[in-house]
Amino acid sequence: MNADPVVASQEVTRIQHTSRSMRRAIAIGSVTMVLIGLMLLFLLTQATNNRELYESNYNVLFVINVVVASLLAAAIAWVSYRLFVRLRQGRFGSRLLLKLATIFALVGVMPGLLIYVVSYQFVSRSIETWFDVKVEGALEAGLSLGRVTLDTLTVDLAVKSKAAANLISENPESAAGVLAERMMDQLGATDITIWSGAGNLVASVGQSKFQLSPDKPTTSQFRTARQQRSLAWVEGLDDAVTGSLSSARIKALVPISGSGLGLNADTRYMLVSRALPQGLVSNALAVEAANREYQERALGREGLKRMYIGTLTLSLFLAVFGAVLLAVVLGNQIARPLLLLTEGVSQVAAGDLTPKLALQGRDELGGLTRAFASMTQQLADARQAVEVSMSQVDAARANLQTILDNLTSGVIVLDQSGHIKSSNPGASRILKRELAPHTGERLATLSGLEAFGTGAQRQFEELAAGQGDRGADHWQQSFELGTGNATGYGPFEGSITLVARGAELPSELRLLVFDDISEIVSAQRAQAWGEVARRLAHEIKNPLTPIQLSAERLEMKLSGKLENPEQAILVKSVKTIVDQVDAMKRLVNEFRDYARLPAAELKPLQINALIKDVMHLYDPEVAKVPIELELDEACPLVMGDAQQIRQVIHNLLQNAQDACTSASTPRETPRTVTLRTQWMAASKRVRMSVLDEGDGFPESILKRAFEPYVTTKARGTGLGLAVVKKISDEHGARIDLGNRQKDGAVLGAQVSLSLTVAPGAPV
Template sequence: MNVPAASPGGLHTSRAMRRTTAVVALTMVLIGLLLLYMLMQATNNRELYERNYAVLFYVNMAVATLLLLAIAWVAYRLVGRLRQGKFGSRLLVKLAAIFALVGIVPGLLIYVVSYQFVSRSIETWFDVKVEGALDAGLSLGRVTLETLTNDLNAKVRASGAQWPEAAQNGGGAEIERVAEQLGATSVALWTGSGQLLASTGQTRIQLIPDKPSPAQFRAARADRSHAWVEGFDDAAPTEASTARIRVLVPLASDSLDLTPDTRYLLVTRTLPANLVANALAVESANREYQERALAREGLKRMYIGTLTLSLFLAVFGAILLAVLLGNQIVRPLLVLAEGVNQVAAGDLTPKLAMQGRDELGGLTRAFATMTAQLSGARQEVERSMAQVDAARAHLQTILDNLTAGVMVLSADGAVRSFNPSAERILQVPLARYLGQAIDAVPGLEDFGVGVQRQFSEFAQRAHVQGTDHWQQPFELGGSQAPMHSPFDRALTLVARGAELPEHERLLVFDDISEIVSAQRAQAWGEVARRLAHEIKNPLTPIQLSAERLEMKLAGKLAPAEQAVLNKSVKTIVDQVDAMKRLVNEFRDYARLPAAELKPVDLNALIHDVLHLYEAQSTSAAIALDLDAQCPEVMGDAQQLRQVIHNLLQNAQDASETAAEAGRPRAAVTVRTQWQPTSQRVRLSVMDHGTGFSDAILKRAFEPYVTTKTKGTGLGLAVVKKIADEHGSRVDITNRMQDGKVVGAQVSLSLPAHDSAA
């Protein structure tokens, strides 16, 4: 899984800032280290120190100032981050403070100790005792040299006074004797004009002997001797000593006056090497001491400046290290914090990851990998949820368009959800009763109790029989239904139940009333066909036999017996005619042909049918209320004529029954009405009878259901069958007025010709 390292812009900016900071810090550290080295070299080299003191001092102060400014800038940045409330700023400040304390506290301690040590050490260097010791050493050296010089001077003068006259022009043996006697390095005999007459020792082997100067000759002539020490100015304490004492003495002559031709004896004795070295060391130490004493304050400032610069370097290094290490620690934490905030906000886009090999970098990579996995998982979940939603929508669409009713019940029978067909079949607004038990819904008490009983029995036998559902038929709205039943007809439902997860229950039910009615009608039709066949065959022989008996016995019987015979024959013939009519009705119901739908003028058809009722004087009158705007309807004229005839006969019979019961006689009304919205023509036949009971209303269109004593109960069944053939809806209701039943109304809705086309 790929994990992004960082955004290009932020990464380049961060790298550039880090590189710039590192370069500046490294440059300043190198400059500081170079200055420290130069300061150490300067303090060990007096000439270099004196020559570059001003430059070193000002450069030192400049670097210290830059370091101080850098530290102040870092502190300002840290305080700014802290005020802005950036994540990790407190940790960075703590790290900087810790590292700064680690660098400052020991540095200050060392600085204070070193400052005191340097100050006291420099002061002790120039102590009075040290200066007195150096002065004493110098005095001791001078006294020693004077003593040696005076001693040699006295001995040379004595030797010069005893110098033989004969040897004044070059006595080699005498020179050797004097050199041996005085322990001299060399002895030379010079004239006053500077001519060498004789010599021994080192002077003999020199190509150009060291000749005394005219001033030295004059001093020797004036003071009768002249001694001096030479070689100390050019010698160094570490070099081999060449210092020596030289004494120039004029030799005695017969003439008391010293003339330019006077002979001079020059005796040279080399000083001991340790004596010369000690004298030179004391002299060098004294000279350096005096020089250092003159530059005491400058030296102290230089050492203190070196210490201060070292302290600043240590502090700056500590703070710089704190910032760098803090950034290394905080940057992964910042990346993690930003990523966590984004994840908390629901943003699972790829997150930044550090490429370092440490644990924090690994943690950012692990977090980025985890976020990527979460993003993939969420995408998969969203994909699955989309599939589930699509499946749910698909299932909901299927449920909404199912003709079967579907309900989801809780374990205690409460309604959780349902589809539109459930409301349509049960004819109850189930939305009002969501969350309530199904047996608490008005009109569904028995149905709910039966469903709950089936689920309970199913739960008991499911483990034994291994079935996954139950199925049971239910009768709703029949003759046994309560008065407040919502059903306008008897319903026959076949219900199936199954258990769902989370203790829910699925109830599916279908309205098979039409199927049962059709099956019942088909069965009755088959029965009617067979009855018509079986009954009609013997009726004709019975009628013919009765009529033949009447003909054969006519005039042969007494009047009384003849009257009985005539009455009996008439009764047989009448009953046979009634049976024929009944058989014909059975035949018509069983053999009702398929409708041939054609455009029919319903108003004209009603007028044609009413011609058959014009001659009837005993029946109830018929009033017409026909809508002139009614268009032609699609129907079978013969079957529609039969429908009108059956409805009119039933209406007249109901009105006559009400009149016999003492109610006012009223006309039967035939009404047509055009309904533009539904594109249908509504045919209604209204009577002023006693109406129907609820039980009859719910089963009025079933065969052989009637309230008339002489009826067969097939009239409305035939109407229902013809309406079904025409794709129409037929309904029957009681007409109410002031809360009382004032008659019944049967309505048939037929499609208009244009809408049917």
């Protein structure tokens, strides 16, 4: 039997919800790790382009990328372990899932490996080409060229400044400022200042005259200029590196000889400033920066190569792990519908029609799983309907079997050859033998049932041939079993009369129904005997009195007139006639009493008191057989006719005494008759039983013991038990008779009469 459909549906819904939640969590986690990995890889790439950012954050970014790659590797290891466990357990679909995952992994890994190999070669060779000898020579030449150019400009400014200083020295000191202003264009200077030997500003032209404190040379510069007769230098290149190219300039400091002849003539100094060309400064700075960076990277060539290769390898790991994980997930997504279908087919093949899982996707495989789930649900509903129908059929069959088992009629199902297919307990009870062990045997072959089986088979054949009543779909026939055998026939106790009815069943089977109408026949016989008794009593009783009177008159007339021999014959003959007439009168009176038994007048009656009253007629001193009483004081009042119950007690006691006196088996102890009453609380009846210790009823008499003129006595009429049966029927009582046995030996006969309790009687 299937489980409850509502519970099964709730279980399926819970499994689907759990499966969707698990897939959603795996997808979100995978996408999150891939995005984090890509973001970190992007940041790592940006840091590679920025050396300072690279140096400060590379280790952190690399560690985080390694952690993400490790998580992806752990996820792949976990999925691989699950696949391995499924494969070891032999679960269905494991090989298919492994094959799909392998295919997707190869599709994702192989191109990545190819790109990695090519990129590795490209990066390695590219980095080597960056540090070529020609590049290094070109950078050094450019750097030398810039230096030479600056030196040339510096020397040129120093020479020209010395010439200008000599010219100023030849003129008076008061004309120094005017001369300096005239020389600015010749020198290409932007600023000229004249300083005294003490460091005081004497004159300034150009930009310096607008400054409150013009740039003053240092003491060491004054000293060097005096010793070397000139000093030139480049100033402001460091500021130009930061972006202010206009601050780069060449300065020349030259001494101006004094015009006086005295020893105390003061030496003056002329400071000339000329701005460097911005193009020259920028080119020089670019060449210097490139050379500096080249030298730095040349020193860290292996580290740079490891950095790029490490970044490339980490990118490969992220790509490969992501590809493998996606391969497993996508392979599982593709294989899952197939596995669901295959597992569902296996369950259906095994008879499990519980609701199956169905995917909610919009693709064809999802639709196929939903169609399969719908099909299994329809099959489950159909099977449930069939089970309900089968349960109803089983219930109907059980009801029919119960009806058949409790039918008083016998029912036997036969095939066309007369073999027994099934039978009910009523058939075994009527035929007095168990038929179930003989199922499959022919009814006509069973001992004692040959005539019955043969006759029934003949009737079925005539019905099938259309030889029965026209238009009839059944036949009916009576059978007398056990007749012609005084000791009984086969398994029967005497003879029984059956009325059987047969009809055709589907599947070429035949139905045989029969009833034991022996009691009905017995009742009909009793009724017939009553009519015969009434007529006999009328026809026979009238001639008996004249016959008796004529014989007595003849004896009276001839008495004393005949010789002694003839007189003796006459007396003997008359006595015989009179005795036989008396016997005939008693017989006629018994028939008359049986035929004219009045209707019972039922009244509340104390059965024990009635029995005690009857027992006064059976004084132990004169009784042929002693009678013992076993009276139940709990017996309530019963409904009965006192006169007729009295007659029943007399008849039963006389039969019991006759059975004891005519018993053939010797006994050491005297035989007794027991009269017993019992209160049957379960059936609400009072049972009166008479038990004797005679030879019991012969088997041939048990079935017909209540019929008139059926007796075991040599001179009995057989009306005693017939009268008892008729009185019990008038009282609505149940009468049973049988033999008492112990260890197979007959102990005597027992006749019991069960009377109904009077209404309102305390019980």
